[in-house]
Structure formats: structure tokens, C-alpha cells
Amino acid sequence: MCGAESRLFRAEVEGTVLNACRSCSKFGKIIGNVHERAFPDRRREFKRTPSISKSEITQALVEEYSSILKKKREQSGLTQEDLAKKINEKMSLIHKIETGHFEPNIKLARKLEKFFKVKILEQVENSSVSSQATKSDSFTLGDFVKIRKRM
Numbered sequence: 001m002c003g004a005e006s007r008l009f010r011a012e013v014e015g016t017v018l019n020a021c022r023s024c025s026k027f028g029k030i031i032g033n034v035h036e037r038a039f040p041d042r043r044r045e046f047k048r049t050p051s052i053s054k055s056e057i058t059q060a061l062v063e064e065y066s067s068i069l070k071k072k073r074e075q076s077g078l079t080q081e082d083l084a085k086k087i088n089e090k091m092s093l094i095h096k097i098e099t100g101h102f103e104p105n106i107k108l109a110r111k112l113e114k115f116f117k118v119k120i121l122e123q124v125e126n127s128s129v130s131s132q133a134t135k136s137d138s139f140t141l142g143d144f145v146k147i148r149k150r151m
Contacts, residue, residue: 002020002023002024004021004023004024006021006022007022007034008021008033008034009021009022009025009030009031009032009033009034010030010031010032010033010034011024011025011027011028011029011030011031012028012029012031013025013028014027014028017031019034056125056126057123057124057126058123058124058125058126059121059122059123059124060121060122060124061103061104061109061120061121061122062120062121062122065097065103065109065120066097066099066100068118068120069097069098069112069116069118069120070098072116072118073098073116076116080094080098083115086115087112087115089108097112106121109121
């Protein structure tokens with residue numbers, strides 16, 4: 001309960017059985033000892049793994065998403081206001097999407113794909129995803145801060 005790294009005892013505290021140190025187990029009834037083999041050293045679980053490069057598949061909008069959506073809306077005979085009401089979005093948002101001033105998020109893009117039965121999302125594979133950043137390929141806040149010395 002307190003987080004102390006000492007010998008643990010199995011105790012029942014307020015109806016809950018848990019592993020606690022000697023001082024915390026006083027708040028309840030001590031049932032028995034905890035065997036060390038059952039609970040390995042926690043520090044071993046959090047060892048750092050070496051940097052591993054792997055590919056990641058994400059979804060991105062196609063470049064002509066705005067013109068595709070505008071053509072499909074016009075072909076179906078809907079105004080921007082009608083479309084906004086049908087998909088439960090604001091008309092200003094539809095206008096911004098069709099003019100290319102706003103990129104819809106994945107959820108909204110899927111909603112538009114489903115409504116118009118058209119594909120505006122594509123699978124993109126990023127092959128240079130690394131689990132740990134190295135000094136050579138990333139910037140830190142210190143790279144941008146100028147420090148003035150007082151005299």
C-alpha cells in the first residue's frame with residue numbers, strides 16, 4: 001500500500017486480500033508470508049529494449065479528396081446544407097472540406113466514404129518507425145533555446 005520495498009506479508013485489509021509491508025499489514029489481519037519466488041524483482045520487467053525499426057500502416061486522405069466529395073455531392077443532387085443535415089455535421093464544415101481548407105479526421109472521412117460509397121482514405125506504410133529516438137535524428141528543447149548569460 002505504501003510502496004516500501006521490504007518483506008511482504010499477505011494481509012486482509014477491509015475485506016481485501018493484498019500483499020503489504022509489515023507496517024501496512026497492521027491495518028488488517030495478517031494471513032501469511034509472501035514467497036519471494038512468486039513475485040520476481042520488478043526491476044527486471046522494465047529493462048530497456050534496443051531500438052527496433054518496424055513498419056507501421058496508417059490511413060491518410062487521398063490528395064483530391066475535396067474534389068471527389070464535391071463531385072459526388074453534386075451527382076447526388078444535394079446542396080451542402082442537405083448533405084450536412086444528412087450526415088449530422090455543420091454546413092460550414094462541409095464547405096471547408098470541399099474547398100480544401102479543412103482535412104477531415106479519420107472518423108469523419110469514414111462517414112463520408114460510407115455515405116457516398118467512395119474511397120478517400122488510403123493505406124500508407126511508414127517503414128522508418130523507431131521505438132526509441134536517437135540524438136542524431138531528433139531535436140530537443142535545448143536545441144532551440146538561446147541562453148543569455150548575466151554579467
